[in-house]
Amino acid sequence: MTGTKKQSLYVIKVGGNVIDNEALLPAFLKDLSNIQGNFILIHGGGKIATRIGEKLGIEAKMVDGRRITDAQTIDLVTMVYAGLVNKQIVAKLQAIGCNAIGLSGADGNIIPATKRPVKTVDYGFVGDVKPEDINAHAVKALLDAGMNPVFSPLTHDGHGQMLNTNADTIASSLAIALGELYHVRLIYCFEKKGVLRDANDDNTVINLIDRPIYNQLLADNILFDGILPKLENAFAAIESGVGEVLIGHADDVLQNTTDAVAGTLIR
């Protein structure tokens, strides 16, 4: 492959707080549809699952911010993530001329996973993903056919069982796997302006984070907890061949697909 320039690919994760927000979502999808070139989207959707679960009498059980996925809950999130949320996003993208195709990790066997072993906590039907198991060529076949994959945060165990998987992790795993075929920019879109020095002040965005800066931020203990998994996933991606990672507000980060003037750039 030496000498051939890889095509660009944006691997974009959007969180449940944007998906749930009727003010943010349409603008985000519009920005997405304006991207010149290849992209794939990975969406969350936790709050809608909790709301519908309550109506069905399925209680949300969380440990350390992670959902415990029992048999009832995997059916619930399969319905809500792969059905309701995924198809509403796809239908809305189609309406603005973007040829989306909604998938779970079971579809096309794109994201095989392993049920998380029980250690101190039994997370239930939760899947751990290895980037090297991802079927990147199936994703490329869809992109080459002019379709933009939109992934719900679900995988499967290869033995007939759907598994619940963190959307940030799916995004970084897809970014790493596709890094062999494309120059990948991984983008985490959420409701904050980027990685903040002060979680309550949107004017404290840290525009650039590399490994030494990250270590210093950790030592100073100034990063809010919710951002740590994103940063860990970001560095894992960078260290596995992903070109760059951008973290920021859904309104900003898709409008700067050549320069990182908004949000936090991870290198």
Add this chain to the structure above:
Amino acid sequence: MTGTKKQSLYVIKVGGNVIDNEALLPAFLKDLSNIQGNFILIHGGGKIATRIGEKLGIEAKMVDGRRITDAQTIDLVTMVYAGLVNKQIVAKLQAIGCNAIGLSGADGNIIPATKRPVKTVDYGFVGDVKPEDINAHAVKALLDAGMNPVFSPLTHDGHGQMLNTNADTIASSLAIALGELYHVRLIYCFEKKGVLRDANDDNTVINLIDRPIYNQLLADNILFDGILPKLENAFAAIESGVGEVLIGHADDVLQNTTDAVAGTLIR
């Protein structure tokens, strides 16, 4: 295209009574995975939607055997059909080595539809499909990439709204649209042995029906109501270029993909 022989494609509809039946479903999926060559599957799933709808306080409203699809109900069937039922089928097919990809009609804009106009009955968010609007080349791209599309019975209006569409109709429309690219056999799998002279006696299968025989059966008034839409769809498909239509039991009709010794063959 003169002189080039078209590849074969099986367009297979399986009804909710098979999907819901834990004894029938595994054998059906196994037969499906043994098909040599291209196939696409279209599934129903009505009873599961009714059951989950009851828990959510959404009452099933039927007129002439058709579900009235109000705003709550389209969300319900999008969850259940495109989420739960579709992904469980896909995961089970993947487990037996069949590379399924689960879709709704919105995905890849494969099945655009029009919301049914209100006449005497307001069916709500129900979509009518024209075979000529179907994006057959997107289906071919998936098949060429080694993936077998599995469709839930949902379409979209192109303006962001999902629509509920009869699975038999989707199957015949897909069969017609794909008839330009493939030699298509359309197969309706259900829980009866075929079209029966006596609805209560499985030994009364009519093995072959052509238009004159159909007209005579109608005149004699011996066909049970549930089979009439299937036969109407079957003849519409035959008259629009589909090679043949086979109607029969899920256990039988996939095992006879070259001869129609089981079930009812429509010509």
